[in-house]
Amino acid sequence: MIERLQVSPYELPLHRIWESARGGFVWRRGWLIQASAEGLHGYGDCAPLPAAGTETPEAAWEALRQAQACAASRSAETLLDALAPVLAAAPAARFALECALLDLASRRRGVPLRHGLSECARDEVPVNAMLGPLGTLAPADLQTACDAGFKVLKIKVGLQDPTAELKHLVELARHLPPGIGLRLDANGAWELDAARRLIDGLNPLPIESLEEPLREPDADRLAALQTGAAFPLARDESLHGPLHRRLADLDPATLGVRRIVLKPAVVGGLARTLTLSARARAAGVEVVVTSLVESAAGLWPTAQLAAAIGSPIPHGLATADWLDADLGPAPRPRHGQIDLPRTAGSGFDPSP
Incomplete structure (x- = not known):
């Protein structure tokens, strides 16, 4: 039985703006969730980001307040x-609560959280480097990421004139070592003809994938674009919005793309994301898991989920370095992957 559910607000600064075609932010604000029983604690992070598909902070707080009121015993x-x-329209709050409960349960069982999700979970997770907006990048930035062992480098595009961006990408690609791919994210920046x-x-370049190319995503238009692309197109935020209420029944084969990007705080939890991932992969659709630039309390269970999914494609979880402060030690990649602890729980422990 849960003895106590504690909800603590936090504000964490980023060392520079997180920018995309949908806007940017320089702070991550949310609540650290702590579920306690028998002297053990499980943790979750509720950091809503409406532009990415979550509820508003006000809706998240109301859901957490009601959870706290009815959690005891x-x-x-x-x-x-x-x-x-209450949680039906509050996916970030549901994600945080489920993470705390699963973390607590796995600590009580003495197993890593990922093994509670899948017996075949891996112990390491490949990740991409997150380099930021294209306009800020020089060849030296790409080389630094390659020297750190990353094989996939993610870049935000759609912030400048498309012709200028293509010219910049062609120039950067000239400096890439063999075997390195560029993962581009347009965040719905372009009309169909521009895309x-x-x-x-982009087809002649080493493009690993392109996320959300269309301002008004439509499965038929995306399918036509995918036919002409030498690399996977991916859907991320366009999985939500009008689709949000039927995510549980979503058929990944009907989305018009070869890949989907899943954020557990937007989907509404680890178990739901795991189920949706299994359906996608069964339909031949690739899966990438990404964070919402959460604190370590959210990043650890998301990495555990990615290990349970077991996709060999690098995930978008190398985001801890964007924060100037954190709630505790965060998972940090080495040689392009995150090695997960063999200890019980998610891996998160709060700083004193």
């Missing part, structure tokens, strides 16, 4: 069920 299994009507021209120009 309930089992972990019944708490989420009891809160289902088609960009893809034609």
Whole structure:
């Protein structure tokens, strides 16, 4: 039984702006969740980001307040069920609560969280480097990431004139070592004709994938673009919005792309993301898991989930270095991957 559910607000500065075609931010604000029982604690992070598909901070706080009010003396299994009507429109709050409960359960069982999600979970997770907006990058920035062992370098595009961006990418690609791919994220920046021209120009380059090319995503238009692309197109934030209420019934084969990007705080939890990932991979659709630039309390369980999914494609989890401060030690990649602890729980422990 849960003895106590503690909700503590936090503010964490970024060392520079996180920028995309949908806007940017320089702070991550949220709540650290701590579920306690029998002297053990499990942790979760509720850091809503409406531009990415979560609820507003106000809605998240209301959901957490109600969870705190009814958590005492309930089992972990019944708490989420009891809160289902409240959490239906609060995926970031649901993610945080589920992480705390699963972390606590895995600590009580004495196993890593990932093994509670899948018996076949890996002990390491390949990740991409997150380099930021294209306009800020020089060849030396790419070389630094390559020297650190990353094989996939993620770059935000769609912030400047498409022709200028393509020219910049062609120049950067000239300096890439063999075997290194560029993962581009347009965040829905382009109209159809511009996206088609960009893809034609990108095809000769070492592009690993392109996320959200269309301002108005449509499965048929995306499928037509995918036919002309030599690399996977991916859907991320466009999986939500109008699709959000039927994510549980989503057929990944009908999305018009070869890849989906899943953020557990937007999907509404680890278990839901694991289920959706399994359906996607069964349909031949690739899966990448990414963070919302959460604190270490959110990044650790997300990395555990990626290990349980087991996709060999690098995930978007190398985001801890963007924060100037954190709630505790965060997972940090070495040689392009995150090695997960063999100890019980998610791996998160709060700083004193």
